[in-house]
Amino acid sequence: xxxxxxxxxxxxxxxxxxxxxxxxxxxxxxxxxxxxxxxxxxxxxxxxxxxxxxxxxxxxxxxxxxxxxxxxxxxxxxxxxxxxxxxxxxxxxxxxxxxxxxxxxxxxxxxxxxxxxxxxxxxxxxxxxxxxxxxxxxxxxxxxxxxxxxxxxxxxxxxxxxxxxxxxxxxxxxxxxxxxxxxxxxxxxxxxxxxxxxxxxxxxxxxxxxxxxxxxxxxxxxxxxxxxxxxxxxxxxxxxxxxxxxxxxxxxxxxxxxxxxxxxxxxxxxxxxxxxxxxxxxxxxxxxxxxxxxxxxxxxxxxxxxxxxxxxxxxxxxxxxxxxxxxxxxxxxxxxxxxxxxxxxxxxxxxxxxxxxxxxxxxxxxxxxxxxxxxxxxxxxxxxxxxxxxxxxxxxxxxxxxxxxxxxxxxxxxxxxxxxxxxxxxxxx
Amino acid sequence: xxxxxxxxxxxxxxxxxxxxxxxxxxxxxxxxxxxxxxxxxxxxxxxxxxxxxxxxxxxxxxxxxxxxxxxxxxxxxxxxxxxxxxxxxxxxxxxxxxxxxxxxxxxxxxxxxxxxxxxxxxxxxxxxxxxxxxxxxxxxxxxxxxxxxxxxxxxxxxxxxxxxxxxxxxxxxxxxxxxxxxxxxxxxxxxxxxxxxxxxxxxxxxxxxxxxxxxxxxxxxxxxxxxxxxxxxxxxxxxxxxxxxxxxxxxxxxxxxxxxxxxxxxxxxxxxxxxxxxxxxxxxxxxxxxxxxxxxxxxxxxxxxxxxxxxxxxxxxxxxxxx
Amino acid sequence: xxxxxxxxxxxxxxxxxxxxxxxxxxxxxxxxxxxxxxxxxxxxxxxxxxxxxxxxxxxxxxxxxxxxxxxxxxxxxxxxxxxxxxxxxxxxxxxxxxxxxxxxxxxxxxxxxxxxxxxxxxxxxxxxxxxxxxxxxxxxxxxxxxxxxxxxxxxxxxxxxxxxxxxxxxxxxxxxxxxxxxx
Numbered sequence: 032x033x034x035x036x037x038x039x040x041x042x043x044x045x046x047x048x049x050x051x052x053x054x055x056x057x058x059x060x061x062x063x064x065x066x067x068x069x070x071x072x073x074x075x076x077x078x079x080x081x082x083x084x085x086x087x088x089x090x091x092x093x094x095x096x097x098x099x100x101x102x103x104x105x106x107x108x109x110x111x112x113x114x115x116x117x118x119x120x121x122x123x124x125x126x127x128x129x130x131x132x133x134x135x136x137x138x139x140x141x142x143x144x145x146x147x148x149x150x151x152x153x154x155x156x157x158x159x160x161x162x163x164x165x166x167x168x169x170x171x172x173x174x175x176x177x178x179x180x181x182x183x184x185x186x187x188x189x190x191x192x193x194x195x196x197x198x199x200x201x202x203x204x205x206x207x208x209x210x211x212x213x214x215x216x217x218x219x220x221x222x223x224x225x226x227x228x229x230x231x232x233x234x235x236x237x238x239x240x241x242x243x244x245x246x247x248x249x250x251x252x253x254x255x256x257x258x259x260x261x262x263x264x265x266x267x268x269x270x271x272x273x274x275x276x277x278x279x280x281x282x283x284x285x286x287x288x289x290x291x292x293x294x295x296x297x298x299x300x301x302x303x304x305x306x307x308x309x310x311x312x313x314x315x316x317x318x319x320x321x322x323x324x325x326x327x328x329x330x331x332x333x334x335x336x337x338x339x340x341x342x343x344x345x346x347x348x349x350x351x352x353x354x355x356x357x358x359x360x361x362x363x364x365x366x367x368x369x370x371x372x373x374x375x376x377x378x379x380x381x382x383x384x385x386x387x388x389x390x391x392x393x394x395x396x397x398x399x400x401x402x403x404x405x406x407x408x409x410x411x412x413x414x415x416x417x418x419x420x421x422x423x424x425x426x427x428x429x430x431x432x433x434x435x436x437x438x439x440x441x442x443x444x445x446x447x448x449x450x451x452x453x454x455x456x457x458x459x460x
Numbered sequence: 461x462x463x464x465x466x467x468x469x470x471x472x473x474x475x476x477x478x479x480x481x482x483x484x485x486x487x488x489x490x491x492x493x494x495x496x497x498x499x500x501x502x503x504x505x506x507x508x509x510x511x512x513x514x515x516x517x518x519x520x521x522x523x524x525x526x527x528x529x530x531x532x533x534x535x536x537x538x539x540x541x542x543x544x545x546x547x548x549x550x551x552x553x554x555x556x557x558x559x560x561x562x563x564x565x566x567x568x569x570x571x572x573x574x575x576x577x578x579x580x581x582x583x584x585x586x587x588x589x590x591x592x593x594x595x596x597x598x599x600x601x602x603x604x605x606x607x608x609x610x611x612x613x614x615x616x617x618x619x620x621x622x623x624x625x626x627x628x629x630x631x632x633x634x635x636x637x638x639x640x641x642x643x644x645x646x647x648x649x650x651x652x653x654x655x656x657x658x659x660x661x662x663x664x665x666x667x668x669x670x671x672x673x674x675x676x677x678x679x680x681x682x683x684x685x686x687x688x689x690x691x692x693x694x695x696x697x698x699x700x701x702x703x704x705x706x707x708x709x710x711x712x713x714x715x716x717x718x719x720x721x722x723x724x725x726x727x728x729x730x731x732x733x734x735x736x737x738x739x740x741x742x743x744x745x746x747x748x749x750x751x752x753x754x755x756x757x758x759x760x761x762x763x764x765x766x767x768x769x770x771x772x773x774x775x776x777x778x779x780x781x782x783x
Numbered sequence: 784x785x786x787x788x789x790x791x792x793x794x795x796x797x798x799x800x801x802x803x804x805x806x807x808x809x810x811x812x813x814x815x816x817x818x819x820x821x822x823x824x825x826x827x828x829x830x831x832x833x834x835x836x837x838x839x840x841x842x843x844x845x846x847x848x849x850x851x852x853x854x855x856x857x858x859x860x861x862x863x864x865x866x867x868x869x870x871x872x873x874x875x876x877x878x879x880x881x882x883x884x885x886x887x888x889x890x891x892x893x894x895x896x897x898x899x900x901x902x903x904x905x906x907x908x909x910x911x912x913x914x915x916x917x918x919x920x921x922x923x924x925x926x927x928x929x930x931x932x933x934x935x936x937x938x939x940x941x942x943x944x945x946x947x948x949x950x951x952x953x954x955x956x957x958x959x960x961x962x963x964x965x966x
Contacts, residue, residue, distance in 0.1 A: 228659030234596030
């Protein structure tokens with residue numbers, strides 16, 4: 032494998048508190064050195080990273096790659112390719128495929144497809160319960176052996192508190208987190224957007240914030256009870272942020288993530304019945320957006336995860352009530368993070384990298400997220416100042432369901448390197 | 461002079477100006493008289509094809525639209541596409557494409573999903589009239605309610621109108637709120653909190669939690685139908701309790717400081733949201749609403765049929781010159 | 784528009800004289816006042832019909848039934864020119880069957896208004912006879928329709944406008960030709 036020397040970039044590595052102009056040398060798929068004026072070994076590719084940021088590759092704890100079952104919307108290969116184009120070097124694929132990824136063989140299939148994709152690394156997440164039916168625990172042991180990094184019934188909450196308790200306890204044997212989609216389905220009551228003034232005006236059924244917060248509170252209490260690691264997915268309300276903050280202060284083993292759309296958009300995006308703004312949890316109010324941003328700033332929310340949820344064009348081209356939930360996110364996440372959180376004054380660029388790479392790798396115990404010597408060479412090079420306009424037609428993802436079309440973002444991915452291999456390089460213009 | 465137009469579609473009263481609403485109400489006046497004629501038909505929309513596309517059961521609204529269409533000499537086709545979204549088979553997009561291919565002029569649509577009328581209107585060239593979309597709007601009902609109030613009390617602006625009942629699930633409530641606010645009425649809503657949508661105050665309405673307070677305040681009550689399935693869904697404990705606590709009864713009205721006008725969009729649940737003695741009493745204008753419904757729908761169809769403001773302006777000049 | 788382009792066809796006394804002649808002919812046409820119904824076309828035709836009704840009442844002592852018609856809903860040009868902003872009142876006070884209906888309008892031009900008026904009358908009943916009287920016939924017919932009674936005639940060019948002013952709406956009575964007034 033040809034060595035790579037990334038020269039003269041702004042090297043940001045939150046794992047070592049490094050932020051400054053330096054070179055990064057990659058040899059045999061690993062980080063060989065980080066320092067000034069490194070010399071290129073024989074035959075190395077020298078990449079001039081002047082005026083670019085060089086950081087550990089982004090890590091997304093929450094994506095839906097739709098394979099098997101909905102290959103019309105996305106496959107492991109196209110999803111991993113979209114991830115690479117978005118600067119991600121690792122993604123965690125949720126198990127709500129068809130059939131559900133709830134057994135060793137199904138996990139093995141995802142691992143195999145991920146390896147074949149030669150793009151971002153794909154780490155499967157296994158189901159908590161068989162068929163995600165919330166009744167019987169899936170075989171965590173077998174799935175861990177095949178490569179899962181966490182369990183989750185994402186898409187559905189684990190309604191039974193007893194089952195959730197059991198899952199948290201049982202997962203401790205394998206040292207994996209239990210990732211939970213927090214929603215009280217009875218309280219959500221068929222809601223299709225946030226319950227508030229906009230849902231009232233549009234005449235759409237609302238999902239109250241409490242629907243999420245009840246389950247956030249329950250899950251924190253169960254993590255406290257069991258000592259297990261609960262990871263709370265796509266936090267959207269100010270109440271949830273506060274509950275997590277309190278839980279962490281008590282020393283509960285709870286981590287949490289937030290999505291770019293929940294820090295960038297409010298329920299107003301649903302005006303005009305735009306089905307691309309239909310997602311679960313729904314887009315909330317301005318005060319919630321503010322709380323999510325503050326949560327990312329103070330670390331209450333550990334990670335930014337996209338909840339990349341591709342849907343085929345036709346399935347979103349219908350009445351709001353009948354359209355599926357979800358938004359694609361892999362190729363807009365970094366741009367939204369820089370534009371909204373860094374340019375918006377909430378996070379420094381190293382803090383953003385921590386939320387998108389170092390910390391998520393850490394909480395799911397994944398390789399990457401660091402540029403330490405000897406670590407896997409998962410690296411992203413991007414232009415943090417370059418503005419660009421979202422054009423869904425240019426997405427690598429098979430799907431186009433984004434409410435950000437036409438929006439100007441900041442932060443342009445130049446190159447994505449996984450294990451020393453370039454898996455994405457921006458077209459020269 | 462700028463000539464008012466409704467544009468291509470009537471999707472909701474939220475999207476109209478005060479002047480557009482008044483134009484529709486004024487245009488409805490001469491159409492009332494057409495329905496009183498022996499031959500209740502004028503050739504205005506001769507040759508126009510109108511499809512009444514109903515994805516939800518409705519007798520009165522469909523009949524009212526059909527009378528309006530026939531009295532304007534339009535050719536009408538009724539399509540009843542009932543059934544749950546799963547059973548529909550054909551998507552609304554495909555339905556829209558088919559209608560477009562048949563070169564129809566107008567569609568009146570009722571649909572269980574909020575926003576469905578807008579969805580259709582954005583995908584076909586024909587005029588779309590929203591005959592009720594989910595819990596969103598039922599604009600012709602809002603208009604006929606305003607016309608009835610104006611007939612009886614001489615004005616709408618400045619009056620205090622309270623909409624009573626299941627506000628949460630009601631498209632009639634939303635169209636009333638928008639329409640009434642735009643023409644300058646004071647608007648309130650009253651009903652059990654469990655049937656009150658969040659943030660309703662932000663639309664600019666007063667919220668009464670007790671029917672007695674609403675009756676004391678209002679000049680006009682618009683009493684909504686209580687869907688009986690709300691009880692099964694757990695929003696209210698029982699029909700009997702609803703009537704006792706929120707029913708518009710003669711006893712409650714007798715304690716009102718002024719004569720109230722009572723509207724109801726129908727069909728009524730007597731002894732649930734409204735006392736029979738009130739429904740059939742002198743305060744009630746419920747049948748007047750039904751009559752006005754046809755006139756309002758004729759006015760809307762007529763105004764949308766041309767739909768091109770610059771042409772209406774030209775027409776006005778021609779008429780002046782010719783007569 | 785400069786005054787030089789405006790030419791008076793009938794001044795106030797001229798209008799009065801024309802109406803005198805018209806009312807005489809209307810009663811003759813109807814064979815007396817017994818079966819006569821006057822129907823004015825909105826808006827100035829309605830004012831003229833009212834004048835004729837007053838004159839008949841004064842001279843013959845009979846209150847003839849007086850109706851008004853707005854022909855907007857019977858026009859043949861909705862498809863091409865769009866809706867009129869406001870539709871005027873149509874009110875026919877009596878059963879028209881076996882009556883002699885005199886349609887009253889201010890100007891007769893293309894004939895399309897009168898075509899629409901006759902269609903509308905037919906939907907209200909079956910008069911024994913329908914007549915048409917106008918204050919001005921300006922020529923330019925597009926349909927085979929002629930007035931039975933005419934106050935005055937003028938051969939106006941298609942670009943010209945014939946303006947009938949009535950005291951009720953305009954504060955004075957006159958018939959004026961405006962050269963090039965239609966452009």
